[in-house]
Amino acid sequence: MTTTAPATPAADTGTGTAAQRLGAFTAGLRHTDLPAEVVTAARLHVLDTLGCGIAALALGEAAYAVAGADEAGTAGPAAALGVPHGLPAAEAAFVNGVLCHALDFDDTHPDSVIHVSAAVTPAAFAAGQAAGADGATVLAAIVAGNEVSTRVGAAAGGQFHARGLHPSGVCGVFGATAAAARARGLDADRTAQALGIAGSMASGLLEFLADGADTKRLHPGWAAQAGITATRLAAHGARGPATVFEGVRGFYATYLHGIEVDLAPQLDTLGQSWNTPSIAYKPYPACHYTHAPVDALAGILRDNPSLRAADVASMVAYTDATGVGLVLEPAADKARPRTPYDAKFSLPFCLASLLVHGTVDVASFTPDRIADEAVLALSRSVSYEQRTYSPRPDAFGGGVRVLTTDGRTFEAELRYQRGGAENPMTEADVLDKYRANAGLVLGEDGVRALERDVTALQDHTDLGFLAVVRG
Structure with a gap:
């Protein structure tokens, strides 16, 4: 789902290769081009992302x-979470990207299945601090990065x-890269x-799924660092292939060999519709494919407050084909997660x-917690049924059926996960999440100050307020 508005950046985004069109959109975007809904969503995603990173820091993650x-x-x-001194932009972007994704609590765009903000926000802030950019420029950079990430992913x-x-x-x-380039002021x-x-x-x-290794949380950090590096190289004259997306040895042809990908429809709406408001928030710090079944079970428990773990004989989880591969198979591994991060990709563990x-x-x-035998015993009782939910590639629908020891059956299902456009978390929900996460490190005054500063991002002449995240 996108938000449509008549705003169009000054630059011509309708001609050239995909990289050139994305480059024109990014360089031409100003915060005054953005509809109010997009500005509000962008700032709220920044707060949510920073809160996730601060909570990861508090818990010693990554x-x-x-x-x-x-x-x-x-x-x-550039300011990096938990590092008491400033860092070069690329290093700060890496640290912040890793930490903001470390709990798997950060946002996801359903159509592209991308954790968007964990790479875009660190890149925009680090590049902006290095360039001495003002808040309005960085706000435009964040939206540009959101729009580029989601479109490149959704096309596939x-x-x-x-x-x-x-x-x-x-x-x-x-x-x-788009965020860093816009924050730096590249043409x-x-x-x-x-981009090339x-x-x-x-x-x-995705091989981290084999043993619960740490590599997944590194990916947004590396993307943010690489975006800074690519931008720096381009600023000093390095050239990238103009046909990086559509070329016969380009991104899609190589990474998705044999699959036809048409990026043009995604490019045709640049500056006319906006994906930023459709990026989904996470109510749980686990893989998005666990959320709808967990929420469905939470609903059953709310409606049946006397139901206890001891009453449950077995559970059947519902998810789609992608969800099966991510959070339900191999069944033996999902029933007994090997690492805390592994548990975030175990639907049986989350339900139990x-x-x-x-x-x-x-x-x-x-x-x-992942060694809790009471939880593990219930995890082993979970089986699954594969279902189809949304015509969109990934809307994260799901559900659960609970069978009790005395023969009762309870069932609930969500077509769309909570936090997405079709089943949204309210702004108050997201702010409560941010405040709880940021409060694990920052005092109440610090939590409120960062919230005020991000909410007024476009009014800041610099990004000095980010020093608070150094701890």
Whole structure:
């Protein structure tokens, strides 16, 4: 779902290769071009993203990213979560991208299946701090990055997952590059060159699913860092292939060999409709494919407050084909997650956690919790049925059927996950989530100050307010 408005950037985005059209859109975008709904959504996603990163810092997640940046001993103008001194832009973008995705609590665009903001926001902020950009420029950069990421991903119709590729990395690098280029102030040609260069930096494998390794959370960080690097190289004269998207050895032809991809319809609406408001928020810090079944079970428990974990004999989860591969198979691994991150991709574990502990939150995915035998016993009782939900590639629908020891059956299903456009979280919901997450590190005054500063982003002459995230 997109938001349509008549605003059109001054630059001509209708001619040239895909990279050139995206470059013209990005370089020409001004915050005054943006409909009010897009501005509101962009700022709220920034807050949500920063809150997720601050919570990850508080819980010691991805501490290696912070420690590695600190070990390098380099200094620069950009603020990184948990690093007491400023870092060079690329390093800060990497740290922030990793931490903002580390809890898997950050936003996702359903049509492209991309964690958008975890790469775009760090790239825009780091590049903006390095360039001395004002808040209005960075706001435009964030929206440009959102629009580029989601369009590059949506054109592929959800095919990257089937190839073992993580679209948050392989597509996210283009959004991060657009954001960095706009924040730095590159013209249309240099932005197109940067996008061409970024095509050779696109990466991200889903093999972390084999053993719960840490690599998935690195993907937005690398995309943000690569976006800064591609932009820097283009600014100093490096050239990227103009046909990076549509070429016979280009991005789609190589990563999705044998699948026809038409990016043109996504480009034709640049500056006329906006994807930013359709990026979905996450109510749970786990893979989006767990959310609808978990919410369905939560509804059953609300309607039947006497139902307890001890009453449940078995559960049947519902999800689509992509969900089966991500959160239900291999069944033996999903029944007993090997690492906390592995548990975030286990629908049996999430359902069992909700039944046993009454919630699925950031405390659900700790070493102690994933070893909880009461949860694991219930996890082993979960089977699944594959279903079809939305005509869109990935709308994350799902449900659950609960069978009790005394023969009762409870069933609930959500066609669309909570947090997306069809089943939205309210602005108050998102702000409550931000405040709870940011409050794990920042005092109440710090939480409110950062909220005020991001809400007034377009009014700031610089990004000095981000120093608060250094801790």
